[in-house]
Amino acid sequence: xxxITGGAGFIGSCLVWQLNEAGYDDIVVVDxxxxxxxxxxxxxxxxxxxxxxxxLPLWLDDQRKEIEAxxxxxxxxxxxxxxxxxxxxxxTRYSMELFNFCAREKIPYVYASSAATYGLGGLGxxxxxxxxxxxxxxxxxxxxxxxxxxxxxxxxxxxxFWAGLKFFNVYGPQEYHKGSQASVVWHAFPQVKELSKLRLxxxxxxxxxxxxxKRDFIYVKDVTQILEFFFRRHRKIKSGxxxxxxxxxxxxxxxxxxxxxxxxxxxxxxxxxMPNEIKSQYQYFTQADVSKLRKNAGYKEEFRTLxxxxxxxxxxxxxxxxxxx
Numbered sequence: 001x002x003x004i005t006g007g008a009g010f011i012g013s014c015l016v017w018q019l020n021e022a023g024y025d026d027i028v029v030v031d032x033x034x035x036x037x038x039x040x041x042x043x044x045x046x047x048x049x050x051x052x053x054x055x056l057p058l059w060l061d062d063q064r065k066e067i068e069a070x071x072x073x074x075x076x077x078x079x080x081x082x083x084x085x086x087x088x089x090x091x092t093r094y095s096m097e098l099f100n101f102c103a104r105e106k107i108p109y110v111y112a113s114s115a116a117t118y119g120l121g122g123l124g125x126x127x128x129x130x131x132x133x134x135x136x137x138x139x140x141x142x143x144x145x146x147x148x149x150x151x152x153x154x155x156x157x158x159x160x161f162w163a164g165l166k167f168f169n170v171y172g173p174q175e176y177h178k179g180s181q182a183s184v185v186w187h188a189f190p191q192v193k194e195l196s197k198l199r200l201x202x203x204x205x206x207x208x209x210x211x212x213x214k215r216d217f218i219y220v221k222d223v224t225q226i227l228e229f230f231f232r233r234h235r236k237i238k239s240g241x242x243x244x245x246x247x248x249x250x251x252x253x254x255x256x257x258x259x260x261x262x263x264x265x266x267x268x269x270x271x272x273x274m275p276n277e278i279k280s281q282y283q284y285f286t287q288a289d290v291s292k293l294r295k296n297a298g299y300k301e302e303f304r305t306l307x308x309x310x311x312x313x314x315x316x317x318x319x320x321x322x323x324x325x
Contacts, residue, residue: 012031075091
């Protein structure tokens with residue numbers, strides 16, 4: 001069986017969809033559904049059971065001989081979370097416990113790292129492992145992920161295959177429960193649909209015009225295709241930490257224009273002040289170096305363009321009465 005922590009969340013539930021599409025349904029979801037609508041991410045999916053987070057250690061010990069792989073997608077992914085102790089417990093120590101379990105039981109282990117570990121990008125965006133300890137995250141979330149990446153690299157006893165995936169700016173269906181932490185595409189959609197305009201942050205860096213801030217936006221279906229590839233091919237892939245992005249930075253103006261086009265609406269931007277609390281944490285440029293993903297993992301598939309991803313997201317999900325996978 002395949003275990004997916006955070007399996008009701010954004011990337012986790014999309015991974016369940018991807019595996020279902022590929023014919024896998026011997027899946028166990030680990031998550032807390034709470035009082036919101038996250039449960040809807042699983043409503044159409046095929047899996048065995050949902051294991052509550054607090055029950056996972058005992059469940060793993062009981063089922064250890066049946067587990068084929070663990071995808072650890074569960075985490076607090078809020079870049080504005082203020083409680084560092086909570087992030088360390090939830091994102092770092094929890095990941096360590098699962099890593100040690102997989103090392104002991106010889107189970108492949110794939111976990112979610114983050115491009116937030118790169119901070120302002122002063123050292124570039126290379127996933128070369130010798131440079132990872134030098135990275136300087138600019139928020140507590142990124143630091144919690146950085147701590148775990150560095151810890152993993154120091155371990156002598158590791159799972160037979162392991163991979164840490166530094167996700168860049170992921171967008172797509174199933175992110176609806178994330179609120180303020182959902183993608184810019186998700187936030188842009190209702191503005192353009194209802195107001196026929198899009199509010200985006202002004203630029204505060206000389207030489208970068210409003211809307212010309214750049215990010216590496218990657219569609220969630222490309223992300224889950226990579227995750228499935230790692231599961232199917234892990235015996236032939238070199239363990240390590242990998243960037244998961246398209247390798248092409250695009251502007252927020254590009255993103256907004258793609259949303260307007262998907263809704264057949266004239267392009268109209270409004271530039272608004274950036275809140276003071278995020279000015280010091282704002283990344284003006286991110287772009288994944290995906291050469292390692294191509295060479296060491298052997299991943300050859302082309303990524304969807306920003307326009308292709310947004311067209312699919314809006315046309316086949318956000319405009320539908322039921323927007324879930």
